[in-house]
Amino acid sequence: MPDKNHDTMDKNWLAGRLDMKEAIYEKLKDMIMRRDFTPNERIDAAEIAEKFGISRTPVRDALNMLDAEGFIKTVPRQGIYVKGIYRQDLIELFQYREMVELFALDTGFDALIKDLKDISADIHRFETFLISENYDGYQVMDSDIKLHKTIVASTRNKVIMDYYDKVNGHVQMARAYYLQDLQRIKQAHLEHKSFLQALEEGDKEGAKLHLKQHLEQTLANLLTIIDIYKVF
Known part of the structure; x- marks a missing residue:
């Protein structure tokens, strides 16, 4: 070691x-x-x-x-x-994430509306870590994980939540490589804010669209990193 x-x-x-x-x-x-x-x-x-x-x-x-x-x-x-994580692994993992998170958003929308303060706090925490002079990408990633787990937890379904945690752990292994890509991190923060705004407006379809686009952009960024650096 x-x-x-x-x-x-x-x-x-x-x-x-x-x-x-x-x-x-x-x-x-x-x-x-x-x-x-x-x-x-x-x-x-x-x-x-x-x-x-x-x-x-x-x-x-x-x-x-x-x-x-x-x-x-x-x-x-x-x-x-x-284990390494490769291109096809990531594609399949994000297909799973999209399926689960969009289902959670659809079925747990009312619960998420009630949790707006917590969701807003998660996004604000993300921004606080992002602009810190002592930037720590892992703090940012932890805030992001918490936000997405809140979305999934809105299902109040323990089976879904447990399996999501297991699958999402593999995603975080790959994401550890782009934590110094501040341009992508800042863009992700804007995507989070757009998602939050749709929630605040009670716009379920808008929230689903912003969440889907966010997941697609995150996957695209990770696939680019794999193609360029061959790090997995």
């Missing part, structure tokens, strides 16, 4: 956690999503256990959970590797 990961492997965050397997799973998943591990990088359970100062068992259990969700892959007689 490269030295670049040492800071993120600080064992202090484990203090007070009762379910060690779940804690390790959450930590490793977050590191994968943030690209602390790079695509196709080998993950060593023994090394992770040593850095966390714990036994190998909860690490192996956590890796099995990540494997089941498709974040890593086990290659017989070779080891465990972080």
Whole structure:
């Protein structure tokens, strides 16, 4: 495991956690999503256990959970590797996102209207992080995730919400690469504001249109990054 990961492997965050397997799973998943591990990088359970100062068992259990969700892959007689995300993967992931988020917006529109203050706060938080002198792309991404999860949560359907979270984690792995593209981030913020305005006006069809366009623009940007940098 490269030295670049040492800071993120600080064992202090484990203090007070009762379910060690779940804690390790959450930590490793977050590191994968943030690209602390790079695509196709080998993950060593023994090394992770040593850095966390714990036994190998909860690490192996956590890796099995990540494997089941498709974040890593086990290659017989070779080891465990972080999965990459490629062009067709992204297209299919965003088709799923569009289907779920537009369905949520359609069925949960009244609930979203009632949550306008929270949605507005999410978008304002996005802007605050965006214009900060100490710009942190991951704070921006977290605000964006919260906004879209609010949309999906309007369904009040736990099955939809749980599956969306699992699928959306893969999207965030790819999005970690464009967080320094301020032009795209600023455009995304304008798209969020247009979506919010449609909600404030009670315009369901307008909100659906703005959300669809936002998802399409995000996908197009990610596909461009793949084509140019071949990073996945």
